[in-house]
Amino acid sequence: MTDHTTAPPSDLERVSTGSAGLDAILRGGLPRGGLYLIEGRPGTGKTILAGQVCFAHLAAGGRALYVTLLTESHSRMLAQLRTLAFYDAAAVGESLYFLSATRPLEAEGPRGVLDLVRQVIRERGATLLVIDGVAAVREAATGLEFKRFLQDVQALLESTGATGLLLAAPVGGAVAPEQTMADGIITLHDRQFGAYDELQLEVVKCRATAYLRGRHSVEITAAGLVVHPRTEVRYAARPAPPPAAEAQLGFGAPGLDALLGGGPRAGSVTVALGSPGTGKTNLGLQFLAAGVRAGERGLHFGAYEAPPRLLAEAGRLGLDLGDAANRGLLELVWRPALGVSLDALAEELLAAVARHRPARTVVDGLDAFGHAALEQERLPRFLAALFQQLRGHGVTTLALREQQEFFGPAAPIPLNGAAELADNVVFLRTAELHGRLRRFVAVLKLGEGNPDPAIRELRFTGAGIDVAGGFGNAEAILTGMARLPASGDAATTDAGTVPRGGSHAADDPGRG
Ligand SMILES: Nc1ncnc2c1ncn2[C@@H]1O[C@H](COP(=O)(O)OP(=O)(O)OP(=O)(O)O)[C@@H](O)[C@H]1O
Ligand SMILES: [Mg+2]
Structure with missing residues (x-):
């Protein structure tokens, strides 16, 4: 029978997220070349998800640049990623390059970050860019500076053919520029149900592809984020019923x-x-x-x-x-x-x-x-x-x-x-x-x-x-x-x- 979740309806090339469930939700992965926002409160798994996308990208022959801004130190981040099954020590420093842009942000503002990223993405031939802690750029920017920064990142992705991920905590109330400008938003929610809580993932928007709506349950395991698409949404497009069978399967009684x-x-x-x-x-x-x-x-x-x-x-x-x-x-x-x-x-x-x-x-x-x-x-x-x-x-x-x-x-x-x-x-x-x-x-x-x-x-x-x-x-x-x-x-x-x-x-x- 057909699985209605895997056939990509758009002919844009896809970047796998490293999670079969999330790829199914996105009908094959993130459309290549877009800028995506991964949003969630602290500890909801943004960095793990971004790491998972990176290592899946390397496994598919790509190269990644991971930029951090006022987030945890690289050694702490690696200490966590190292515990996960997708981590590949041999790739780190080579096809996955970590870069801290905190200094240029402090010295030259958003412009400084962009110049550094632009230089290193080309040097490294990166086809995936992650900016972890993008809120720091928003907070350091004045006037239209942050919107311009995002526009420049999009232009950079266009000229290099790379795909971009921005990681940030959601801003309360107002709509943040990164939400408006991103081609897609993946939100991680930590929901309480009485004494239980469940981590849930929702694709809030994604240009250039259809996707499964609603909140899907997520577990963080040694395999990284394991996403379970909502069954009734995943199979909403019902497969044709099988031909009416004449055979009867009894109890032998x-x-x-x-x-x-x-x-x-x-x-x-x-x-x-x-x-x-x-x-x-x-x-x-x-x-x-x-x-x-x-x-x-x-x-x-x-x-x-x-x-x-x-x-x-x-x-x-x-x-x-x-x-x-x-x-x-x-x-x-x-x-x-x-x-x-x-x-x-x-x-x-x-x-x-x-x-x-x-x-x-x-x-x-x-x-x-x-x-x-x-x-x-x-x-x-x-x-x-x-x-x-x-x-x-x-x-x-x-x-x-x-x-x-x-x-x-x-x-x-x-x-x-x-x-x-x-x-x-x-x-x-x-x-x-x-x-x-x-x-x-x-x-x-x-x-x-x-x-x-x-x-x-x-x-x-x-x-x-x-x-x-x-x-x-x-x-x-x-x-x-x-x-x-x-x-x-x-x-x-x-x-x-x-x-x-x-x-x-x-x-x-x-x-x-
Ligand atoms: N091997 C593992 N098994 C289960 N849970 C894990 C494992 N490794 C990490 N976690 C959980 O993952 C979460 C941390 O994920 P991550 O660092 O990606 O969050 P984050 O959204 O980037 O947070 P922040 O906004 O603080 O940077 C923690 O809740 C931690 O308990
Ligand atoms: Mg993080």
Whole structure:
């Protein structure tokens, strides 16, 4: 499928930023020859980003000149850059040249800085110019001097073909000349969300290219700035939906598949909602096991149980997934969603799908995305984009989601964001009947078809999961408190009589 984020719509040559995410936001990188402002409060990563652009530029065969003005000393700056993976000691002093312009600024003002930069950029044959601390020039300038300085820098870039970066803290209130004159502005924001904070990057403007709008989450790691484009913006231009697939990918459980009209359609998204302990994880393992038996590739993307525990659980259900995992047919990706951005999670899931090309994917669970979302209002659009990407990959997805109600007389049909966006919705719940907790399953939504309105008991056997009969006479099972009619007849169904306090529950290994 096409990734709408990488094809540069303009034919201007691009300068990579050294960050795949930022390059995707800029549709290929910074248009060559422009003057760009990297703006952010102290410590938001401006110098690291500029360093990253420099080293990526050197790696692509370019040469860079890094000018500092009343900023940290070169040795301190290098001490920080040296800790980062992109740092290349051999290039420093040679194809990356550091220059302090503080003296000429103090002695001759903006003119002095410009003369020095003009001389060294030519001497060094630099194709990338960074001016770190450009606010010092603004503060030292009088009248129109600073605007003229910026104009002269732009003229210098034009005559040398170099690309320029200005680094500055944002000025409060008024619009600064560097903001007006720059061809593009990249702003770094440090945002607080209660006890959490997140570094975010926003392209505020960029001439000569389209770019992804909005704020994108950023991590500073040993690899430098890692930028995660906002999923719902990145995939806003939806890929053409894959041809309607006739194939159905079942659970390998006749009763359950019958309830699902034969099983989920290839390329569809099924959301299984259920409270803790209703068997969601097991349902996921069953779904993957059915695929593995048919020789299909499977992916389990889980935020909770680590792979060894999942394989052990599958074993208790009588499903052998270990062999498929060893053979590489089944991939288990364990990604605890702690301290990770929503978009980083989506990237990992989609990258695993693109790499492993599974026929089936289980996401356990969607709650992890909810926990990672610092801005909850994003979730519906985020999930819409994520589901659309999964469909575009042609993978059949089962996404599990915790539903918090345990028991209660009200029977809320929990169609929240995820369920509305899914093709199929399966609802799992536990209910008490004859003094025992039983698990029930109902299909709330079924693609184009009409779901079977029956509520069935979910049973865990030594050979996976299947549904037993429904509870034709039991009322209000969805409320969590099943009742039988006063006659006291056993709950009978088309599948036969459901044993009261039956022994099947004793060997039930299940959990949620
Ligand atoms: N290896 C690393 N892993 C994670 N964070 C790091 C790493 N190295 C540096 N940082 C973080 O990067 C930030 C500093 O980035 P940088 O020096 O680029 O900021 P800046 O915007 O240039 O600041 P100033 O305006 O003060 O010059 C600090 O918050 C620091 O904690
Ligand atoms: Mg800095």
